[in-house]
Amino acid sequence: DAGVIQSPRHEVTEMGQEVTLRCKPISGHDYLFWYRQTMMRGLELLIYFNNNVPIDDSGMPEDRFSAKMPNASFSTLKIQPSEPRDSAVYFCASGGQGSYEQYFGPGTRLTVT
Amino acid sequence: GEDVEQSLFLSVREGDSSVINCTYTDSSSTYLYWYKQEPGAGLQLLTYIFSNMDMKQDQRLTVLLNKKDKHLSLRIADTQTGDSAIYFCAESPGYGGSQGNLIFGKGTKLSVKP
Numbered sequence: 001d002a003g004v005i006q007s008p009r010h011e012v013t014e015m016g017q018e019v020t021l022r023c024k025p026i027s028g029h030d031y032l033f034w035y036r037q038t039m040m041r042g043l044e045l046l047i048y049f050n051n052n053v054p055i056d057d058s059g060m061p062e063d064r065f066s067a068k069m070p071n072a073s074f075s076t077l078k079i080q081p082s083e084p085r086d087s088a089v090y091f092c093a094s095g096g097q098g099s100y101e102q103y104f105g106p107g108t109r110l111t112v113t
Numbered sequence: 114g115e116d117v118e119q120s121l122f123l124s125v126r127e128g129d130s131s132v133i134n135c136t137y138t139d140s141s142s143t144y145l146y147w148y149k150q151e152p153g154a155g156l157q158l159l160t161y162i163f164s165n166m167d168m169k170q171d172q173r174l175t176v177l178l179n180k181k182d183k184h185l186s187l188r189i190a191d192t193q194t195g196d197s198a199i200y201f202c203a204e205s206p207g208y209g210g211s212q213g214n215l216i217f218g219k220g221t222k223l224s225v226k227p
Contacts, residue, residue: 004155042219043156043201056214091155100144102215104155 004105006092012111018080021108024073025094033102034067034077035091043091049075082112117218119202124224131189133221135202138183142204145178146215147187150199159187159200189223197225 005024013019025032033048047057052069060067064083069075079086089109093102116138125131137145143164148156162169162176162185169176175188189196199220206214 043217045214048214093155100146100161101158102156104157106153106155 004092004094004103006090006105006108008108009106010109010111012113013082014113015083016081017112018078019082019086019110019112021077021090021092021110023075023077023092023105025075025092026096026103027073028096029094029103030097031095031102032069032075033091033093033095034075035093037089037091037107038087046077079110082110084112086110087112117202117204117216119200119218119221121219122222122224124226125192127192127194127225127227129192131187131192131196131223131225133187133189133200133202133223135185135187135218136183137185137202137204137216139204139206139216140180140183142206144205145176145185146201146203146205147174147176147185148201148203148217150201150220152198156201192223192225194225194227197223199223 007022030051034046035043036046037043046059047067048055049069065079067077089107091104091107093104095102118136144161146161147159149159150156160171160174160176162178173190177186199222201220202218203215
């Protein structure tokens with residue numbers, strides 16, 4: 001398996017624009033997680049899904065953030081409109097039922113100017 | 114709420130042992146983890162320990178858990194320059210079981226000097 005795949009790897013956009021981050025989890029994994037990493041706040045869980053259903057979205061910072069998982073092999077995290085304070089590295093991770101490990105993707109580095 | 118604390122930096126010489134410490138607050142945590150992040154990459158699980166264990170050894174890695182003090186440590190024996198990375202401690206709150214929300218510390222940046 002290729003591991004968790006995220007795209008794009010880097011995104012630079014202007015304030016006010018819509019940003020869509022994409023994730024393909026490892027095939028067969030039931031759980032999918034979106035994290036945000038910044039120097040100030042470290043690694044924060046934004047939302048996670050189990051069998052494509054959102055389980056906990058309490059970490060989503062504002063209504064500008066939304067996440068979907070239309071099927072078992074694809075998820076998106078959308079920010080609309082984007083703001084400079086959204087600049088961070090966004091990680092997607094997946095895990096299998098009964099597994100203790102979350103497998104992380106390489107991340108998307110987002111810069112909002 | 115849950116919180117995980119780590120020191121931010123550690124510098125050691127190649128060949129020495131490194132000890133990275135972590136404290137956590139949730140006494141119901143069932144699993145505790147150490148993840149490693151190399152520059153420009155995602156996090157990779159190094160090892161984990163069940164809360165009913167005191168110690169776990171895996172090659173050069175030794176994890177010690179003091180549940181009474183809610184203190185977790187990671188010892189890397191014979192530290193190499195390739196061990197330079199950021200190390201994250203994480204806990205899994207009891208309500209989430211083996212999956213679900215992981216609470217991460219801010220990470221300890223380990224620098225290994227030749």
